[in-house]
Amino acid sequence: MTVLQVRELRVAIGETPIVHGLDFAVDRGQTLGIVGESGSGKSLTVLAATGLIDAPGRRVAGSSVLRTTPDAAPVELVGASDRTLRSVHGDGIGFVFQDPSTSLNPYLTIGRQIAESLETHRGLSRRAAHTRATALLEAVGIPDPATRVDAYPHQFSGGQRQRVMIAIALACDPALLVADEPTTALDVTTQAQIIDLVQQLQHDRGTAVVWISHDLGVIGQVADDVLVLRHGEAVEQRSLADVYADPQHAYTKELLAARPRVVAGAGPAPEPTAAPLLEVTGLDVRFAVQTPAGRRTVHAVDDVSFTVRRGTTLALVGESGSGKSTIANALTGLVAPHAGTATLADAEGAGVRDALRAKRRDRRRIAMVFQDPFASIDPRRTVADAIAEPLRVHRLGGSTAASRAARVRELLELVDLDPAFAERYPHELSGGQRQRVSIARALALEPELVILDEATASLDVSVQARVLALLRRLQVEQGLTYLFIAHDLAIVQQMSHDVVVLRGGKVVEAAPAAELFAHPREEYTRALLAAVPPDGPRVRA
Known part of the structure; x- marks a missing residue:
């Protein structure tokens, strides 16, 4: 079943065209990777296709049709009313954005933020939504979910906050998950964990995923098909395997060549005779922080020594x-x-x-x-x-x-x-x-x-x-x-x-x-x- 079908999508801000007649689709259980540099139109394309673009002077043309189940009526998102879009966002479409620190409300507990869509779209009581929020935190790998559900965003690490964003996005079992650069700001180990988590949840739920990234190395780990954008135009649109094996466009080849890789024997030549410039010995840094359980000390740097030549x-x-x-x-x-x-x-x-x-x-x-x-x-x-x-x-x-x-x-x-x-x-x-x-x-x-x-x-x-x-x-x-x-x-x-x-x-x-x-x-x-x-x-x- 095709979950999202986009045809001839065009976006302009005022008199400036940004996106030029794009066509793409994503099926149930499949992942479409949209890749390109900053300014290529990746995020604007998906925001326009899902009815989220709100830039002044915006003009969106074309068609974007969402079908959540085989029996459900298709919903046209381009030009849809605010009421229609409110019924779809959070229910039929879930969103995970790049920076969870700005996406989460610092004044509300994590549990309240997950429960919000459950109460709105599923009609659950506050207690039932809280119970469901705890189960979702457990599903995305948050330790001690029964306790952490009542914690605030600043009490979670960056990777944990992104897991919370995934829990919010998947709370109502949406047919489509939009992941806009969800791992860019994360460590490589946390990035790998988030990728595995999304793929496992996708396997369990059959969710269609649109994954936006500037890194073809990341897209290579998540996508089935790839749409390569440059200046709002599709320069290449093929299966992931074909893009890696035989990229057709020079821009795609440039993106593939630029992705960071560990290569045997690479790196600068050793400099064994260089004299020391900086010598750090026994560096120790501690911070006193206030927690709900009282004041405690964080040992940020513990007896670190090194020499820079x-x-x-x-x-x-x-x-x-x-x-x-x-x-x-x-x-x-x-x-x-x-x-x-x-x-x-x-x-x-x-x-x-x-x-x-x-x-x-x-x-x-x-x-x-x-x-x-x-x-x-x-x-x-x-x-x-x-x-x-x-x-x-x-x-x-x-x-x-x-x-x-x-x-x-x-x-x-x-x-x-x-x-x-x-x-x-x-x-x-x-x-x-x-x-x-x-x-x-x-x-x-x-x-x-x-x-x-x-x-x-x-x-x-x-x-x-x-x-x-x-x-x-x-x-x-x-x-x-x-x-x-x-x-x-x-x-x-x-x-x-x-x-x-x-x-x-x-x-x-x-x-x-x-x-x-x-x-x-x-x-x-x-x-x-x-x-x-x-x-x-x-x-x-």
């Missing part, structure tokens, strides 16, 4: 909550450590200083690039202002505005951006361009150590590949040393000379990258490697 890249790897970003924040003075030292050598390898307690004039030797380029740049300031700010604070780049402007132009050219970008605002840039601006700002003070905190995690795979190539080039040309924080071992392999694996704030394994990828000693490291999407598509039963 000059001109090389050391990767800190681990899942969310492993302490990676806390280490970075301690090194840059954003959090105060409970104990430990971090010594930064001078150019001659002597005269080390304690980087954890450095004065402002010494802190410029360490720079940081954050994960989200949309949040790390002030939207009210131009690119020139963002890059020039550290120059003004540290009184570098010359004493005049003209000299600082010249330095800004140099930095933009260094990261392969046109100097004309200096007068633009962040909203006028793509994600990859914003991250290049963030890198330029980090390099403004000519630091010796650059901390890259998941600096490519939020980017499309093709943009991610270009930014990683830029970082490798800058390391060679500028003699930079990187502390590379990531959860994806496929990217770590491309960048790193040495790797430290963290779990629960402790070091699990530390080794040269080539040795760790060839012969991982610890089970946790092997689990991280196994969670990276394989080179070929998953063979579905």
